[in-house]
Amino acid sequence: MIYIILFIAFVVAVAYWVNYREVENPQHWQCSFDFEFSSEEFYQLVQRIVEEKKIPKVKFSRVFYSQYGMLSDKREYLHIVKGEFIYDVCAAPYGASFFVSMWNVTRPSVLKKLGRKVKWFEPIMDKSTYYQIDTEGMIKGAIEGAFNEAVREMANTKGYRDPAPRVSF
Secondary structure, three states: OHHHHHHHHHHHHHHHHHHOOOOEEEEEEEEEEOOOOOHHHHHHHHHHHHHHOOOOOOEEEEEEEEOOOOOOOEEEEEEEEEOOEEEEEEEEEEOOEEEEEEEEEEOOOHHHHHHHHOOOOHHHHOOOOHHHHHHHHHHHHHHHHHHHHHHHHHHHHOOOOOOOOOOOO
16 A cells, blocks of 8 residues: 555656646747736736637646746736647736737657657657647637737727737747
8 A cells, every 4th residue: 555655655756847837939928018007907917818718727826926936026926728729818017018929838748758758669659740839829819819809809999090019929
């Protein structure tokens, strides 16, 4: 019985070690505007637009990341997850302005990470099918499109007449 408990503890520890906050391919985009806007309204707007696209198995939550380090204030982000693709959207005042930003990162599965740690499996684990590549493109296009649409709607409600910038990774 003790061996089963130790084995389970070992598996959990390895899974945690492999999966702990490790992300790949970080991409970032941001833009500021000379007006004030509600962060909460922007998050709701982005979420509504993404939901309208009816992308299967998309999850939304709010996460808080430290601004400068472990003991600093935290900033709220809209966290959008589809499989191994993660989008963190930030909207916040900055001085007399307002900014929006989006981070796109990839968090591979535990199995994929473990496979990469073993040299013999690495070539197999890094292969993608056409379907996987197409799906990734569709997810990125849908989320980026929703973000762009939300930025345009936000800017239009404030009378911002310049063309709103477009995010593209």
